[in-house]
Amino acid sequence: MQQNFNFLTSPLANKIVAKGDEYLYFGGTAYLGIPQNSNFIKLYTEGIALYGLNNGTSRGNNVQLGVYNEAETFAANRFGAEAALITSSGYLAAKLTVRLRLHGHCGEIRYAPNTHPALWLNGSPENYLDFAQWSKEIVTEINGSKSKDWVLLSNSMNNLYPEIYDFSFIKNFSTNKNITLIIDDSHGIGLLNGGNSVLQSLPKSTNVEIIVVASMAKALGLDAGVVLGSTKSISKLKQSDEFYGASPPAAAGLYAFVQAQDIYRSSYKKLQENVKIFKQQLANKNEWHFVDDFPVFLSKQPAIMQRLLEKKILISSFPYPDRNGENLNRIVLSSWHSETDILQLVAAL
Structure with a gap:
């Protein structure tokens, strides 16, 4: 009970x-x-003095606060991506990424075990394997399939049990397959790989595009979400209706995030x-x-x-x-x- x-x-x-x-x-x-770090709260207060409590306009407005682009460039460099996009929540970051990449996608879509609902497209995907078994079976399935295009969705870890997932299997895909791997790193960002993100531990493969989405509200302590990916992918996401029309997170928090690396x-x-x-x-x-x-x-x-x-x-x-x-x-x-x-x-x- x-x-x-x-x-x-x-x-x-x-x-x-x-x-x-x-x-x-x-x-x-x-x-x-x-959230209770006095030095971080001091930086946040400085940000409020500079930018106010919130910013109710959209990122498509013709007048913009420069701290948003600054924070996105900083996040990309900090976590090892070509580019970054910051939203008001991790849920929105995941939903706009999944919607843009999966709607109308002509290839195959597969979910890893325990994938967070923010990455679901339609309903709950049934997957009862453990991650190690799933990773073996997905390599066999993809390499043996006639389908060329695939999208894989997964968390970076299971924070409940816990388990940090091993993504070394992506090196084993046939080079004639085009694979997009979308990873939710909400519980890993700021902690994994010495306080960085899952990106630092992922093998590089020319036919596997990796996009990482994450809530910044956990280890990083911000009411915001982030998408990390290639310059091309991030640029396309920034043209989406969800990004263009939604209000961004508080600029004060992003100011604190950029200034607070010694605190982190x-x-x-x-x-x-x-x-x-x-x-x-x-x-x-x-x-x-x-x-x-x-x-x-x-x-x-x-x-x-x-x-x-x-x-x-x-x-x-x-x-x-x-x-x-x-x-x-x-x-x-x-x-x-x-x-x-x-x-x-x-x-x-």
Whole structure:
């Protein structure tokens, strides 16, 4: 049974107040602690002073704030792409990319397991394989098919279990196939490959075009979305009705993003220190599932949420993807946790 909490955030982001009590909190997706980082908030405030609270005009307006193009150029360089497009949300970034690339597409479309709904075109794609098995089977299918054009859609990782996906299989496609690979990196951007994105680990292949979409609202702490790809693809996306007509994210946040690279680096370092401390202190690692350098720990103990709740520690616990299924009990570490917080958690376990 899922237990829901409506809470007011206390001054310290690692703690929340719910039902009149204060809880040490290990959940959410603010992996780098940016939403409560005082130095980042200072930069955001500077951005508000420069650009105001929001920008309700579209990117097609004849008068534009230069910070949008600046942030897109910066994001492309930062994450290893030729070009970038920034939208008001990761969901919009994914939807406009999928709509433009898949509507009217005459080739074959395939979804990897657990692909995020933002990448779905029509309804839920059924795929019950694990990623490793799927990657083997998709290479066999494509290479053995008469179809030349393919679009593959996938997350960069499964943040719930967790698992970071291996895309080395794309080197094995026949060179006479034209393949577009669209990857949702929402939980990886700012964390994978030393604090960068999935792009840095992907093999290059002349017949595989890679487009990465991501929410910037998780590790990066911004209410925005980004698309990373070739100059040609990004230019085409910028001509879409969705991009042309939609209001962009707050310029103040993008100003902070561009200025905050030292903050991101130090927050990433702190997060990795927290992950190391927690892994070293875990008494029985067989009761947990986790991967190196990612701050999510899935518990195999069904009653752990209630047991920790009694000790005023609140973790992530909800059923997914089946809302009527068993709860996934996960401990999520953040840069805002102190060593004292982690040791208190370990003692409670």
